Amino acid sequence: MPIGSSLAGLFGRSPIKPLQEHIRKAHQCAEMLVPFTESMIAADWQLASDAQQRISALEKEADELKREIRRRLPKSLFLSFPREDLLDLLASQDKVANKAKDIAGLMYGRRMTIPAALAEPMLRYVRASVAASSQAVKAIGELDELIETGFGGHEIKLVEKLIEDLDNLEQDTDEQQIAIRTQLFAIEKELHPVDVMFLYRIIEEVGELADRAQRVGGQLQMLLAR
Amino acid sequence: MDLLAQHGHILLILACVFGLFMAWGVGANDVSNAMGTSVGSKVLTIKQALVVAMVFEFAGAYLAGGEVTSTIRSGIVDPEAFTGQGHLLVYGMIGSLLAAGFWLLFATSMGWPVSTTHSIVGAIIGFAIIALGADAVKWDKTAVIAASWVVSPLCGALMAYLLFRSAQRLILDTDDPFHNAKKYIPYYMFAVGFILSMVTMKKGLNHVGLDLSNTESFMIATGIGLLVMALGILMMRRIEPDPEADREFRYASVEKVFAVLMIFTACSMAFAHGSNDVANAVGPLAAVFSVVQSGGEVAGKSPTPHWILLLGAVGIVIGLATYGYKVIATIGEKITELTPSRGFAAEFAAATTVVTASGMGLPISTTHTLVGAVLGVGLARGLGSLNIGVVGSIFASWVVTLPAGALLSMVFFVILRAIFGA
Numbered sequence: 001m002p003i004g005s006s007l008a009g010l011f012g013r014s015p016i017k018p019l020q021e022h023i024r025k026a027h028q029c030a031e032m033l034v035p036f037t038e039s040m041i042a043a044d045w046q047l048a049s050d051a052q053q054r055i056s057a058l059e060k061e062a063d064e065l066k067r068e069i070r071r072r073l074p075k076s077l078f079l080s081f082p083r084e085d086l087l088d089l090l091a092s093q094d095k096v097a098n099k100a101k102d103i104a105g106l107m108y109g110r111r112m113t114i115p116a117a118l119a120e121p122m123l124r125y126v127r128a129s130v131a132a133s134s135q136a137v138k139a140i141g142e143l144d145e146l147i148e149t150g151f152g153g154h155e156i157k158l159v160e161k162l163i164e165d166l167d168n169l170e171q172d173t174d175e176q177q178i179a180i181r182t183q184l185f186a187i188e189k190e191l192h193p194v195d196v197m198f199l200y201r202i203i204e205e206v207g208e209l210a211d212r213a214q215r216v217g218g219q220l221q222m223l224l225a226r
Numbered sequence: 227m228d229l230l231a232q233h234g235h236i237l238l239i240l241a242c243v244f245g246l247f248m249a250w251g252v253g254a255n256d257v258s259n260a261m262g263t264s265v266g267s268k269v270l271t272i273k274q275a276l277v278v279a280m281v282f283e284f285a286g287a288y289l290a291g292g293e294v295t296s297t298i299r300s301g302i303v304d305p306e307a308f309t310g311q312g313h314l315l316v317y318g319m320i321g322s323l324l325a326a327g328f329w330l331l332f333a334t335s336m337g338w339p340v341s342t343t344h345s346i347v348g349a350i351i352g353f354a355i356i357a358l359g360a361d362a363v364k365w366d367k368t369a370v371i372a373a374s375w376v377v378s379p380l381c382g383a384l385m386a387y388l389l390f391r392s393a394q395r396l397i398l399d400t401d402d403p404f405h406n407a408k409k410y411i412p413y414y415m416f417a418v419g420f421i422l423s424m425v426t427m428k429k430g431l432n433h434v435g436l437d438l439s440n441t442e443s444f445m446i447a448t449g450i451g452l453l454v455m456a457l458g459i460l461m462m463r464r465i466e467p468d469p470e471a472d473r474e475f476r477y478a479s480v481e482k483v484f485a486v487l488m489i490f491t492a493c494s495m496a497f498a499h500g501s502n503d504v505a506n507a508v509g510p511l512a513a514v515f516s517v518v519q520s521g522g523e524v525a526g527k528s529p530t531p532h533w534i535l536l537l538g539a540v541g542i543v544i545g546l547a548t549y550g551y552k553v554i555a556t557i558g559e560k561i562t563e564l565t566p567s568r569g570f571a572a573e574f575a576a577a578t579t580v581v582t583a584s585g586m587g588l589p590i591s592t593t594h595t596l597v598g599a600v601l602g603v604g605l606a607r608g609l610g611s612l613n614i615g616v617v618g619s620i621f622a623s624w625v626v627t628l629p630a631g632a633l634l635s636m637v638f639f640v641i642l643r644a645i646f647g648a
Binding site (some may be wrong): 005006007008009010011012014015016069076077078079080081121144145147148149150151153154155217 | 611
């Protein structure tokens with residue numbers, strides 16, 4: 001027998017946990033880039049193909065989560081922070097997953113060879129970008145603590161520190177990007193021109209991944225500012 | 227008067243049976259909202275919630291249910307209007323019990339939330355109008371009651387908002403939430419014990435034979451407050467920070483400390499609910515009893531005999547034990563977001579509002595007051611998401627329940643009058 005209760009009906013499904021689940025899924029996409037890059041450097045196409053397909057699958061799952069969250073946010077739901085902020089946050093989280101998929105797709109599609117001199121810096125660079133994504137997950141993970149304290153000053157300070165660290169991580173990837181481009185510039189005449197162009201592109205894309213992770217932090221900061 | 231001499235006993239028995247049935251309904255259905263909050267926040271298991279409810283609903287009904295029972299019995303209909311026609315009052319009250327009970331069953335089977343208070347008040351107004359016309363209703367008192375239905379959720383909201391803000395400022399948003407929790411929560415515990423005792427005693431433990439002066443009430447209330455506080459401190463002593471749980475959620479240990487406070491507010495919710503809702507079942511019974519016993523005279527002011535409150539209290543407990551615990555479990559599953567730091571604010575605010583209304587003799591809806599209180603916590607940004615469409619559905623239920631109760635009551639009145647004679 002269905003029991004109607006105004007009290008039970010009062011509690012909507014909180015979007016916080018799904019939002020946190022979504023960014024964890026997006027980060028899984030980004031994380032996968034490390035083993036992917038390693039297998040590309042080793043020219044192990046089978047392993048690389050597996051990794052690339054895994055990233056694609058994870059990105060699809062993230063998309064599905066995103067659609068679920070959007071579906072479950074009716075206007076009658078009163079949230080402790082503005083609905084637009086939540087949706088913007090969701091969108092920027094999703095962009096991280098998309099970028100990871102694009103990078104893997106492009107590199108694998110061209111069976112891209114990383115020049116030996118760039119192998120190690122490239123791996124370090126990808127790791128740094130993924131670290132930025134990981135930091136973003138940490139920051140979003142604080143959302144339930146934020147709600148617990150009703151967006152109290154202490155918790156906000158803690159989150160702002162996390163976001164500051166995120167900015168630093170992104171800054172680090174910027175510097176690494178400049179270094180790698182310089183290295184590539186030094187040897188580009190010896191390489192096939194088309195390959196070189198795509199190498200430059202991939203370097204840019206990996207930097208873009210970190211940028212997008214930073215933007216998640218920025219969105220969170222705007223949410224706190226209200 | 228002949229009618230009453232003839233049928234008085236049957237009518238009284240009918241009133242007792244239906245009154246008991248209504249009380250069972252209150253225990254089976256209504257209490258679940260009051261106790262569901264404690265089960266949902268994992269402060270009490272269902273068994274513990276059942277025990278708490280049984281003890282404190284009983285206490286609330288018996289110790290503090292008298293004023294509202296008086297209102298239901300003789301505060302809505304004008305006893306003067308029924309002079310010489312006491313039997314009509316008897317039919318009407320029995321009919322009201324039937325109407326409210328029927329409506330309760332029907333709405334529950336459809337899955338609609340229903341307020342037993344609104345049903346019975348609507349029913350009583352209904353039969354009074356059809357029996358003797360609009361003059362039979364004390365419209366000024368009815369207006370006050372209607373106003374209280376709007377004021378009580380607002381009051382719950384305001385109190386809960388302030389309570390939660392204070393908890394945020396003193397405990398949650400500080401450098402050391404855990405130790406501040408252990409420091410400040412005892413004061414909240416004192417407040418729970420003190421305020422509830424004070425409000426209960428101010429308005430009348432006369433029917434249990436205790437006539438207390440204001441000073442005596444104050445001192446006893448302070449004593450009870452201190453007792454509660456001492457008990458709470460003892461229970462909190464054993465709680466230590468749990469680093470494992472805190473890694474998942476930094477405030478896990480703090481919430482454990484709040485949980486002790488919420489045990490006390492859960493008791494106060496049961497008490498408050500019993501004090502206000504027992505009248506829905508036994509108020510009409512009290513009216514019938516006084517008319518039948520006096521052989522037809524409709525006296526407004528004789529005190530409610532305490533066995534009637536006892537009957538109501540017992541009915542509620544039986545309802546809880548046979549069916550209510552299932553409903554509590556169902557509702558508890560949906561209210562998991564109400565952690566102890568939020569739950570205590572909502573429960574404390576709602577309980578205080580309801581007990582105050584009981585003291586003033588105003589029948590209000592405990593559930594709606596609790597909804598208001600939860601919204602108050604939500605406004606303090608304490609909850610992730612709330613479905614405010616529920617507010618609209620509450621208004622809708624008012625619009626439907628009052629006429630439904632009135633119409634059903636009119637029908638039963640006419641039937642009873644046909645059976646037993648005008």
